[in-house]
Amino acid sequence: xxxxxxxxxxxxxxxxxxxxxxxxxxxxxxxxxxxxxxxxxxxxxxxxxxxxxxxxxxxxxxxxxxxxxxxxxxxxxxxxxxxxxxxxxxxxxxxxxxxxxxxxxxxxxxxxxxxxxxxxxxxxxxxxxxxxxxxxxxxxxxxxxxxxxxxxxxxxxxxxxxxxxxxxxxxxxxxxxxxxxxxxxxxxxxxxxxxxxxxxxxxxxxxxxxxxxxxxxxxxxxxxxxxxxxxxxxxxxxxxxxxxxxxxxxxxxxxxxxxxxxxxxxxxxxxxxxxxxxxxxxxxxxxxxxxxxxxxxxxxxxxxxxxxxxxxxxxxxxxxxxxxxxxxxxxxxxxxxxxxxxxxxxxxxxxxxxxxxxxxxxxxxxxxxxxxxxxxxxxxxxxxxxxxxxxxxxxxxxxxxxxxxxxxxxxxxxxxxxxxxxxxxxxxxxxxxxxxxxxxxxxxx
Amino acid sequence: xxxxxxxxxxxxxxxxxxxxxxxxxxxxxxxxxxxxxxxxxxxxxxxxxxxxxxxxxxxxxxxxxxxxxxxxxxxxxxxxxxxxxxxxxxxxxxxxxxxxxxxxxxxxxxxxxxxxxxxxxxxxxxxxxxxxxxxxxxxxxxxxxxxxxxxxxxxxxxxxxxxxxxxxxxxxxxxxxxxxxxxxxxxxxxxxxxxxxxxxxxxxxxxxxxxxxxxxxxxxxxxxxxxxxxxxxxxxxxxxxxxxxxxxxxxxxxxxxxxxxxxxxxxxxxxxxxxxxxxxxxxxxxxxxxxxxxxxxxxxxxxxxxxxxxxxxxxxxxxxxxxxxxxxxx
Numbered sequence: 185x186x187x188x189x190x191x192x193x194x195x196x197x198x199x200x201x202x203x204x205x206x207x208x209x210x211x212x213x214x215x216x217x218x219x220x221x222x223x224x225x226x227x228x229x230x231x232x233x234x235x236x237x238x239x240x241x242x243x244x245x246x247x248x249x250x251x252x253x254x255x256x257x258x259x260x261x262x263x264x265x266x267x268x269x270x271x272x273x274x275x276x277x278x279x280x281x282x283x284x285x286x287x288x289x290x291x292x293x294x295x296x297x298x299x300x301x302x303x304x305x306x307x308x309x310x311x312x313x314x315x316x317x318x319x320x321x322x323x324x325x326x327x328x329x330x331x332x333x334x335x336x337x338x339x340x341x342x343x344x345x346x347x348x349x350x351x352x353x354x355x356x357x358x359x360x361x362x363x364x365x366x367x368x369x370x371x372x373x374x375x376x377x378x379x380x381x382x383x384x385x386x387x388x389x390x391x392x393x394x395x396x397x398x399x400x401x402x403x404x405x406x407x408x409x410x411x412x413x414x415x416x417x418x419x420x421x422x423x424x425x426x427x428x429x430x431x432x433x434x435x436x437x438x439x440x441x442x443x444x445x446x447x448x449x450x451x452x453x454x455x456x457x458x459x460x461x462x463x464x465x466x467x468x469x470x471x472x473x474x475x476x477x478x479x480x481x482x483x484x485x486x487x488x489x490x491x492x493x494x495x496x497x498x499x500x501x502x503x504x505x506x507x508x509x510x511x512x513x514x515x516x517x518x519x520x521x522x523x524x525x526x527x528x529x530x531x532x533x534x535x536x537x538x539x540x541x542x543x544x545x546x547x548x549x550x551x552x553x554x555x556x557x558x559x560x561x562x563x564x565x566x567x568x569x570x571x572x573x574x575x576x577x578x579x580x581x582x583x584x585x586x587x588x589x590x591x592x593x594x595x596x597x598x599x600x601x602x603x604x605x606x607x608x609x610x611x612x613x614x615x616x617x618x619x620x621x622x623x624x625x626x627x628x629x
Numbered sequence: 630x631x632x633x634x635x636x637x638x639x640x641x642x643x644x645x646x647x648x649x650x651x652x653x654x655x656x657x658x659x660x661x662x663x664x665x666x667x668x669x670x671x672x673x674x675x676x677x678x679x680x681x682x683x684x685x686x687x688x689x690x691x692x693x694x695x696x697x698x699x700x701x702x703x704x705x706x707x708x709x710x711x712x713x714x715x716x717x718x719x720x721x722x723x724x725x726x727x728x729x730x731x732x733x734x735x736x737x738x739x740x741x742x743x744x745x746x747x748x749x750x751x752x753x754x755x756x757x758x759x760x761x762x763x764x765x766x767x768x769x770x771x772x773x774x775x776x777x778x779x780x781x782x783x784x785x786x787x788x789x790x791x792x793x794x795x796x797x798x799x800x801x802x803x804x805x806x807x808x809x810x811x812x813x814x815x816x817x818x819x820x821x822x823x824x825x826x827x828x829x830x831x832x833x834x835x836x837x838x839x840x841x842x843x844x845x846x847x848x849x850x851x852x853x854x855x856x857x858x859x860x861x862x863x864x865x866x867x868x869x870x871x872x873x874x875x876x877x878x879x880x881x882x883x884x885x886x887x888x889x890x891x892x893x894x895x896x897x898x899x900x901x902x903x904x905x906x907x908x909x910x911x912x913x914x915x916x917x918x919x920x921x922x923x924x925x926x927x928x929x930x931x932x933x934x935x936x937x938x939x940x941x942x943x944x945x946x947x948x949x950x951x952x953x954x955x956x957x958x959x
Contacts, residue, residue: 578733
């Protein structure tokens with residue numbers, strides 16, 4: 185049984201209300217931070233904890249906080265990125281829906297650490313009902329004196345706002361999120377300047393993922409050093425993983441970083457094995473944009489060591505044989521899955537979500553989708569595989585924001601590890617249509 | 630001041646200069662002999678704030694970040710939006726990776742661009758044509774249907790042919806920055822994004838015609854000139870008139886004594902020198918409205934120079950310059 189810090193009380197009845205949340209140890213970090221710590225102490229604890237961004241990139245949170253520019257007389261902002269739109273990821277929704285106060289408590293403590301007087305939660309449009317849950321919780325927090333003027337009788341005042349987006353994937357990119365929050369079209373900005381210098385309305389801003397902010401509360405309570413003991417190596421603490429696909433128990437799980445992947449997939453505590461006793465074919469370990477890995481590479485790395493659920497272990501071997509922890513969207517495919525069809529779904533998504541600012545992503549994503557559509561329709565050409573490879577290579581790294589990379593990596597990894605399947609689709613289109621096991625039988629049934 | 634080396638040419642530039650501007654300074658500096666090391670641009674426009682960074686044709690490789698931090702930058706960077714650092718070393722034409730990536734960008738720009746140059750008014754002075762010749766491939770690998778849009782008349786003078794647009798955002802920034810009210814933006818997203826005047830509001834501003842000049846392709850064209858002539862059959866002349874709204878310094882495009890078109894004067898980088906008003910551009914089509922200064926200088930590489938009588942004198946100058954450079958090399 186791994187240690188749980190974020191969702192240990194998730195099954196307590198009415199945990200979404202402030203009173204029950206408080207009875208279970210809630211808002212203690214606000215009391216501790218505001219009454220006995222300076223903002224710098226909090227930043228130092230977060231630095232010591234080794235907490236890394238849970239949104240996908242895994243950048244050390246303490247370092248990000250210490251980069252925040254602090255010019256005199258200019259407001260600073262903390263923005264929570266609740267625009268969780270990565271396909272396969274639903275951990276933030278689970279946390280906000282079940283324990284909204286965990287996020288609000290984290291927002292207050294983190295805002296205090298950064299000296300922000302107004303903070304924002306930017307939530308995706310599809311989560312409108314979660315926004316309502318959050319707003320109710322914020323009202324409760326205002327009534328209890330955790331938000332507003334002179335919180336808990338101290339000098340610190342904070343206003344917290346929830347802003348609902350319109351549901352664009354690109355608004356999960358931090359600068360596009362800030363544009364959208366300012367009321368503009370959600371296009372990523374060109375960096376530099378980074379948000380830490382000029383973010384929301386040109387003011388210094390920190391943008392953090394929901395889970396990152398929620399993890400600040402246990403760090404303040406137990407101390408950074410203690411938190412750093414959980415996990416493995418530079419991957420400290422716990423992580424919410426949203427497991428989906430062909431597994432017996434899909435859902436959101438909190439794991440200690442460093443859990444073996446094999447245990448996560450097959451143990452009854454977590455995914456509970458592959459559905460209907462089938463064999464594992466492939467895994468997308470961190471949301472749709474990270475490289476897909478075949479079963480033999482996800483369970484063991486290229487040196488034959490067991491792979492662990494951690495930032496380092498999953499990226500062992502680079503993109504040739506590794507992947508990324510990403511946002512923790514763990515998608516499992518059994519042997520009946522068609523990787524080519526799955527890739528087409530991903531490519532269609534990225535084509536639909538490209539903002540259209542820079543040319544490689546705008547034109548390349550559409551092109552890849554059209555080629556993949558042609559292949560699964562049975563009209564693929566032998567040259568299409570190399571063409572796809574060349575297109576993704578010319579998108580990756582050449583775009584303004586990481587959406588281009590996110591569109592390119594799944595294509596690259598699918599061709600790298602499952603090239604034979606693409607060839608089969610092109611050589612024998614009719615055969616593919618007849619052979620039942622290439623279909624996702626679970627979705628058809 | 631910062632010292633920056635681009636393709637082996639070193640120059641000292643003020644802090645805050647971008648790599649692209651530094652490269653252009655090197656080219657403008659007559660001491661340097663050789664290829665044009667300034668990266669091509671499709672969206673960057675030095676006169677428009679916050680322009681650039683979108684088209685990715687100007688990407689370069691930074692092999693040394695700065696004197697303090699000599700690590701190379703991990704990805705190719707957009708030279709138009711990256712400031713130089715002291716001791717920076719940049720590769721443009723000398724890096725095969727950059728040329729390869731740029732070839733990719735050109736291909737991306739062209740996959741949804743119609744190959745209607747034979748009927749396009751921009752042909753002959755089109756940045757995308759030049760870019761395609763300079764950095765593209767001879768054949769396309771794209772064999773799907775291209776994206777198309779209906780043509781829109783933006784007011785009585787400007788035609789928007791969205792099918793040809795490469796979404797450089799220059800016209801959006803022009804409408805934003807030289808006119809008071811923003812009536813011109815982008816709708817939709819991805820490869821179906823569309824330049825729009827937001828439900829066809831007509832641009833009535835006096836300087837709206839400048840969006841035609843900043844357009845690198847034939848997406849925004851002059852309705853008073855459409856299909857009148859190929860641009861290389863016209864005679865470009867520098868001319869001016871006393872205008873109360875703008876500087877009145879323009880380029881006339883003549884056929885005989887008939888003024889077919891009036892545009893702003895563009896410098897060697899294809900950028901407008903002075904914005905001109907709609908009255909000069911669209912309404913003064915009589916040669917007696919203008920004081921002619923003389924033939925306009927046209928680059929020898931341009932197709933427009935083919936029948937241009939300034940050409941002979943220029944050719945002589947160019948040959949002299951080349952001989953001088955060759956003897957200097959010996």
